[in-house]
Amino acid sequence: MNRYFLITFSILPLLVIAGVLALNMWGRDYGPPPKAEGAEKELALYLEVREIMLERYDGDLDGTKLLDGALAGMTAAPGDRFTQINVPLKAQAQREQLQGHFYGIGVLVRGNTDGSILVRGVYADGPAARAGLKDNDVIVAVDGASCLDQPFEATQRRIRGERNTPVVITVLRGGKPDNGRDVHAEKLDFSITRGEVTSYSVHNARTEERAGRKFGYVRVSDFHDNTFDPQLKEAIERLTRGGAEGLVLDLRQNGGGKVRVAEAMIDAFLDEKDALMVFTRSNNEKNRKDDRESRTQDDQAITRLPLVLLVDRGTASAAEIVTGALKDHGRALVVGERTFGKGVVQSIVYLRTDPRYSLNVTTTQYYTPLGRRVQKGSKGEPGGIRPHVEIPYRDEDEYRLIATKLELQESQLSPGALLETEAQRQAFNAEDRMLDAALNLLAGKAVNVKD
Structure with a gap:
C-alpha cells in the first residue's frame, strides 16, 4: 500500500480524538438546569439560548434582534397570520395609519436600493412644498446624517417627528432618480418645519353620467379615524349637491381598519334606530365577556339615495362588515366578486413591559x-360576502390592472408625477367592468355579467 495512505490512515483517528477534545475544551458549562417549572422555566430556557447565541454565534448579533425573532416565532405558532408582534417601528406605523394622520413634511416617496429616497411627488401647500422641495429630488441625508445604505423605514422615521419641529433634508437635484451618489447632481439643503400630514382613505369622488342621469362615485380604501367623518361625509355632500341621483361606494381592495369607523358608516346609511349592524362570538371562553352586538344609534341617514357597493377578493375585515350589514338590511346592491373572508377580529395590545411593542391578537x-359567518372555514368553506351581481375578473391580469388602477387613483399627485411608466398609464386607463355594471344598474339598464 502507498506509504502516504498508511500515514493518512494512521493520523486520522488522532485528528478525530483531537477534535472531540477541542470541542469539550471550547464548550462552556452553563451550569445545572434551573429549578423552575412552567413559565419560569420557559423564560430561563430563552435566556440560556440568548446567552449562548450572543457569546458563541460566528457573526454579528444583538439582543434586540434575538428578542424580536423570539416574539415573532411565538406569535407565528398558532398559524394565524393575523396574530403578530409589531416591533417599535412597525407598531408606530400602525398607530399612525389607524389615526389617519402623522407629522412629517408632506411628500410621496419611494426607496432606492442604495438607501436614498426618491421624492415622487410633493403635496400642494404641505411643509415640503413651502420649503421648495420638488418632484424627483433624491433625499440623501436627514439632519446631516446620511441615509445611504440605511433601511428605508429607519430614514422615514427620522423624517417624521413631532409637530412644529425642524428637520434639515439634504437632496440631490437634476441627477438620476435612483442614484443617491450622482456626482453630476446639485446638492441642496432644505430646513423644513414638520406639520400634520393627513392620510386620505376617501378618494376620487366624482360624478359619472349614464343614460342622461348623474351618479356619484367614491372610493374608500381603508377605515381610519378620519375616514367617515369628515372625509366620506364631505364627499357625499358634494356629490349630492352636484345632482347625483345614486351612489357607487367602491370598497374593492379595502383591507379594513377600525371597526368602530365601519360601524359609524353603516349607521349613517341606515334610517332605522337600534338596527343590528354586526355581532361577535368568540371560541375562547375568556373572551366571551367582551362579545358584543353593535346597533344603530338613531333613525337619521346621511343620504337615502340608491346605493351600490363594489367589492372584490381584496375587500376584507371591516369592509366586509359594511358590505354584510348593508346587504342584509337591503340598503345596498352589492356588485363584483366574493369578498376575502376575514371574519376574525384582532385586538391591539400595547405591551406593558415595553409599550413601544404592540401585539395584534385574534380574539373573536x-x-x-x-x-x-364571514371567516373562511378551516375545511375550505369560502367565507366572505357573496355579491347580488357577480362579475368576476376575467383573469389575473385584469385583477392586477384594476388593483393598480385603484391604487393610482388614490394619489393626491398630478398625473404627470403619478404615471411614470407605460404599465401605470395602461392600468390608469383600463376598462372597469364592475363600475360600468354598477352605473348601468343605477340607470336601470341591462347588465352583462358574463363578459
Missing part, C-alpha cells in the same frame, strides 16, 4: 346581522 369572530 364577527357575524352579519342575519348571522352569516
Whole structure:
C-alpha cells in the first residue's frame, strides 16, 4: 500500500480524538438546569439560548434582534397570520395609519436600493412644498446624517417627528432618480418645519353620467379615524349637491381598519334606530365577556339615495362588515366578486413591559346581522360576502390592472408625477367592468355579467 495512505490512515483517528477534545475544551458549562417549572422555566430556557447565541454565534448579533425573532416565532405558532408582534417601528406605523394622520413634511416617496429616497411627488401647500422641495429630488441625508445604505423605514422615521419641529433634508437635484451618489447632481439643503400630514382613505369622488342621469362615485380604501367623518361625509355632500341621483361606494381592495369607523358608516346609511349592524362570538371562553352586538344609534341617514357597493377578493375585515350589514338590511346592491373572508377580529395590545411593542391578537369572530359567518372555514368553506351581481375578473391580469388602477387613483399627485411608466398609464386607463355594471344598474339598464 502507498506509504502516504498508511500515514493518512494512521493520523486520522488522532485528528478525530483531537477534535472531540477541542470541542469539550471550547464548550462552556452553563451550569445545572434551573429549578423552575412552567413559565419560569420557559423564560430561563430563552435566556440560556440568548446567552449562548450572543457569546458563541460566528457573526454579528444583538439582543434586540434575538428578542424580536423570539416574539415573532411565538406569535407565528398558532398559524394565524393575523396574530403578530409589531416591533417599535412597525407598531408606530400602525398607530399612525389607524389615526389617519402623522407629522412629517408632506411628500410621496419611494426607496432606492442604495438607501436614498426618491421624492415622487410633493403635496400642494404641505411643509415640503413651502420649503421648495420638488418632484424627483433624491433625499440623501436627514439632519446631516446620511441615509445611504440605511433601511428605508429607519430614514422615514427620522423624517417624521413631532409637530412644529425642524428637520434639515439634504437632496440631490437634476441627477438620476435612483442614484443617491450622482456626482453630476446639485446638492441642496432644505430646513423644513414638520406639520400634520393627513392620510386620505376617501378618494376620487366624482360624478359619472349614464343614460342622461348623474351618479356619484367614491372610493374608500381603508377605515381610519378620519375616514367617515369628515372625509366620506364631505364627499357625499358634494356629490349630492352636484345632482347625483345614486351612489357607487367602491370598497374593492379595502383591507379594513377600525371597526368602530365601519360601524359609524353603516349607521349613517341606515334610517332605522337600534338596527343590528354586526355581532361577535368568540371560541375562547375568556373572551366571551367582551362579545358584543353593535346597533344603530338613531333613525337619521346621511343620504337615502340608491346605493351600490363594489367589492372584490381584496375587500376584507371591516369592509366586509359594511358590505354584510348593508346587504342584509337591503340598503345596498352589492356588485363584483366574493369578498376575502376575514371574519376574525384582532385586538391591539400595547405591551406593558415595553409599550413601544404592540401585539395584534385574534380574539373573536364577527357575524352579519342575519348571522352569516364571514371567516373562511378551516375545511375550505369560502367565507366572505357573496355579491347580488357577480362579475368576476376575467383573469389575473385584469385583477392586477384594476388593483393598480385603484391604487393610482388614490394619489393626491398630478398625473404627470403619478404615471411614470407605460404599465401605470395602461392600468390608469383600463376598462372597469364592475363600475360600468354598477352605473348601468343605477340607470336601470341591462347588465352583462358574463363578459
